[in-house]
Amino acid sequence: MLHIVNKSPYQTRNLESCLRLAKAGSAILLIEDGVYAATRDNIAAAGVKAALGSVSVYALSPDVEARGVNNLLLDGVKLVDYGGFVDLVAEHANTQSWL
Amino acid sequence: MLHIVNKSPYQTRNLESCLRLAKAGSAILLIEDGVYAATRDNIAAAGVKAALGSVSVYALSPDVEARGVNNLLLDGVKLVDYGGFVDLVAEHANTQSWL
Amino acid sequence: MKFGIMISEGPYTHQATDTAYQFVKAALAKGHQIHRVFFYHDGVNNATRLTEPPQDDRNIVNRWSKLAEEHGIDLVVCVAAALRRGILEENLAKGFRISGLGQLVESGIQADRLVVFGD
Amino acid sequence: MKFGIMISEGPYTHQATDTAYQFVKAALAKGHQIHRVFFYHDGVNNATRLTEPPQDDRNIVNRWSKLAEEHGIDLVVCVAAALRRGILEENLAKGFRISGLGQLVESGIQADRLVVFGD
Amino acid sequence: MTESTGGIEVEEETAGRVKKFMFVNRKAPYGTIYALEGLEVVLISAAFDQDVSLAFVDDGVYELVKGQATKGIDVKNFSPTYRALEGYDIEKLYVDAESLKARGLTEENLIVPVEVLSNEEMADLMAAQDVVISF
Amino acid sequence: MTESTGGIEVEEETAGRVKKFMFVNRKAPYGTIYALEGLEVVLISAAFDQDVSLAFVDDGVYELVKGQATKGIDVKNFSPTYRALEGYDIEKLYVDAESLKARGLTEENLIVPVEVLSNEEMADLMAAQDVVISF
Numbered sequence: 001m002l003h004i005v006n007k008s009p010y011q012t013r014n015l016e017s018c019l020r021l022a023k024a025g026s027a028i029l030l031i032e033d034g035v036y037a038a039t040r041d042n043i044a045a046a047g048v049k050a051a052l053g054s055v056s057v058y059a060l061s062p063d064v065e066a067r068g069v070n071n072l073l074l075d076g077v078k079l080v081d082y083g084g085f086v087d088l089v090a091e092h093a094n095t096q097s098w099l
Numbered sequence: 100m101l102h103i104v105n106k107s108p109y110q111t112r113n114l115e116s117c118l119r120l121a122k123a124g125s126a127i128l129l130i131e132d133g134v135y136a137a138t139r140d141n142i143a144a145a146g147v148k149a150a151l152g153s154v155s156v157y158a159l160s161p162d163v164e165a166r167g168v169n170n171l172l173l174d175g176v177k178l179v180d181y182g183g184f185v186d187l188v189a190e191h192a193n194t195q196s197w198l
Numbered sequence: 199m200k201f202g203i204m205i206s207e208g209p210y211t212h213q214a215t216d217t218a219y220q221f222v223k224a225a226l227a228k229g230h231q232i233h234r235v236f237f238y239h240d241g242v243n244n245a246t247r248l249t250e251p252p253q254d255d256r257n258i259v260n261r262w263s264k265l266a267e268e269h270g271i272d273l274v275v276c277v278a279a280a281l282r283r284g285i286l287e288e289n290l291a292k293g294f295r296i297s298g299l300g301q302l303v304e305s306g307i308q309a310d311r312l313v314v315f316g317d
Numbered sequence: 318m319k320f321g322i323m324i325s326e327g328p329y330t331h332q333a334t335d336t337a338y339q340f341v342k343a344a345l346a347k348g349h350q351i352h353r354v355f356f357y358h359d360g361v362n363n364a365t366r367l368t369e370p371p372q373d374d375r376n377i378v379n380r381w382s383k384l385a386e387e388h389g390i391d392l393v394v395c396v397a398a399a400l401r402r403g404i405l406e407e408n409l410a411k412g413f414r415i416s417g418l419g420q421l422v423e424s425g426i427q428a429d430r431l432v433v434f435g436d
Numbered sequence: 437m438t439e440s441t442g443g444i445e446v447e448e449e450t451a452g453r454v455k456k457f458m459f460v461n462r463k464a465p466y467g468t469i470y471a472l473e474g475l476e477v478v479l480i481s482a483a484f485d486q487d488v489s490l491a492f493v494d495d496g497v498y499e500l501v502k503g504q505a506t507k508g509i510d511v512k513n514f515s516p517t518y519r520a521l522e523g524y525d526i527e528k529l530y531v532d533a534e535s536l537k538a539r540g541l542t543e544e545n546l547i548v549p550v551e552v553l554s555n556e557e558m559a560d561l562m563a564a565q566d567v568v569i570s571f
Numbered sequence: 572m573t574e575s576t577g578g579i580e581v582e583e584e585t586a587g588r589v590k591k592f593m594f595v596n597r598k599a600p601y602g603t604i605y606a607l608e609g610l611e612v613v614l615i616s617a618a619f620d621q622d623v624s625l626a627f628v629d630d631g632v633y634e635l636v637k638g639q640a641t642k643g644i645d646v647k648n649f650s651p652t653y654r655a656l657e658g659y660d661i662e663k664l665y666v667d668a669e670s671l672k673a674r675g676l677t678e679e680n681l682i683v684p685v686e687v688l689s690n691e692e693m694a695d696l697m698a699a700q701d702v703v704i705s706f
Binding site for chain 2: 221314
């Protein structure tokens with residue numbers, strides 16, 4: 001299953017709920033303001049770091065670049081472009097957008 | 100100063116920021132989905148309870164009733180109707196809406 | 199007392215415009231004045247005359263138009279925000295006018311209180 | 318593979334429709350098919366032909382119309398959501414059609430994947 | 437039925453295909469329209485003979501709270517519709533236990549009978565769907 | 572100037588009145604339009620000769636992050652505008668220290684010089700305003 005999170009982890013608690021209900025082996029794609037969750041030295045990063053052992057975490061590179069946080073990314077988070085986003089959707093049986 | 104919070108304390112962190120930046124003696128009015136913060140036995144209630152010593156906390160009664168949480172309200176939270184909302188704005192020198 | 203109102207969200211989708219409407223009605227009932235209601239961001243969507251809500255629902259746009267007619271309230275739609283969202287003279291509801299953002303700042307200066315309703 | 322897309326937010330205010338557009342373009346570039354783009358909630362506001370964004374900004378509505386024209390993509394606006402928000406045949410942009418919510422469920426059935434873009 | 441279903445002749449277009457649809461409700465009612473418009477999709481989905489379930493997670497559990505009285509905000513109370521879902525053969529209503537508990541609520545506070553699921557149960561159920569539509 | 576100010580002859584209508592305006596920015600850029608449209612209000616306010624300040628709280632601090640490059644999302648990068656505010660005599664930019672810290676950011680990461688305030692300083696400043704407009 002591919003989980004898609006598009007909100008900053010500070011503004012909403014969507015990421016928390018996603019991390020709580022994502023099964024081991026599933027993937028999480030951070031898009032739009034969700035990419036802030038993939039930056040290091042922030043409070044939300046702890047949850048993402050802990051999840052990296054059991055789920056794959058991706059961040060959408062155009063959104064990362066737009067927000068100027070390229071150099072602040074957590075190790076272990078994989079960058080994908082829109083084509084990579086399409087591939088992730090195709091590779092997983094279903095998707096859940098945490099709106 | 101009158102602080103106005105209209106979001107559920109679970110969906111966003113607006114209430115947290117409001118409680119952090121509300122000065123002693125100021126007032127907080129919970130409206131719309133913000134009224135859930137005034138219900139007892141929930142996680143957000145702790146912050147509101149702690150704040151009750153130094154700030155006045157109000158909840159908009161039509162919003163409380165709409166959501167069916169009348170019987171779940173925290174002690175110490177005062178109910179106001181739309182007229183009371185107007186009075187609160189008039190009584191305080193300024194307002195900040197935590198959107 | 200004179201109140202200025204800013205509304206940042208469109209009708210039906212967010213409660214902001216409902217709450218603002220009830221606030222304005224209550225303020226008028228208490229003898230206060232409404233200096234202006236300024237519609238910004240998606241708030242400009244309150245001003246389209248084309249909405250057709252279900253029969254058993256409130257009609258948010260008409261409610262504003264009626265309030266403007268009965269109480270002479272100045273309903274101002276931000277021109278820049280309106281152009282972005284497709285609110286033009288041709289689909290503008292009765293009682294609304296389109297003008298610049300300065301009308302919001304001026305309302306902040308002229309009114310005794312400015313209250314923001316949004317999401 | 319066949320993708321269904323649902324968009325829940327209006328243009329400019331939320332990035333959802335931008336992301337959905339880039340996703341659709343990338344999917345087409347990879348040889349996938351788009352079964353349908355369904356506009357629900359405030360997403361129906363993507364379908365007004367009246368928007369006039371600033372010159373130096375993207376034109377979100379025209380971008381959808383052009384995509385529909387070039388790739389024959391089915392852009393469906395939910396009728397109930399559209400009536401509530403003032404999107405009617407008279408202000409509908411090229412390439413969009415208004416229909417019922419069943420079109421969303423059908424897209425869920427017919428497409429291999431349904432992806433939701435919202436706020 | 438063709439009007440509500442968007443002109444689709446359900447039996448012709450989808451004959452034989454039964455997919456697992458889950459509607460995930462995560463927003464409180466009235467503050468925004470997502471819960472109400474979400475319910476409209478659920479009702480339409482009943483016409484398509486699919487395997488439909490509803491999940492109530494996070495603030496979505498507030499949609500089911502008993503005793504909603506909306507006269508004061510001049511908005512229609514749509515909570516009784518959840519009780520009518522059974523008549524549409526939509527009977528799988530799942531509530532996230534942790535969301536309920538965090539809000540100080542129990543099943544007693546809810547307007548309909550539901551099945552309360554643990555994190556693991558909810559995660560399994562979600563992962564087993566063909567289509568997940570979230571509001 | 573009358574077009575951008577909504578037809579208002581600034582000097583006539585507001586002569587002599589100087590109020591304290593604070594614009595509170597609490598949203599990240601690009602995900603929603605509030606930051607951009609908020610900035611448009613700030614620029615207009617400069618024409619009215621008021622005592623204007625900007626507060627950046629919560630995700631609002633992300634508006635000021637250096638190195639934004641928006642080509643990939645096909646949206647205009649408006650962050651350089653914050654550097655232009657000085658030319659409009661808008662020089663009071665306040666950043667909430669706790670918001671910055673929680674996000675792993677320092678003043679080094681920001682595109683403009685700002686004054687970083689403690690909780691107490693921000694609370695005092697906010698309470699001292701005549702008009703607070705939040706986005």
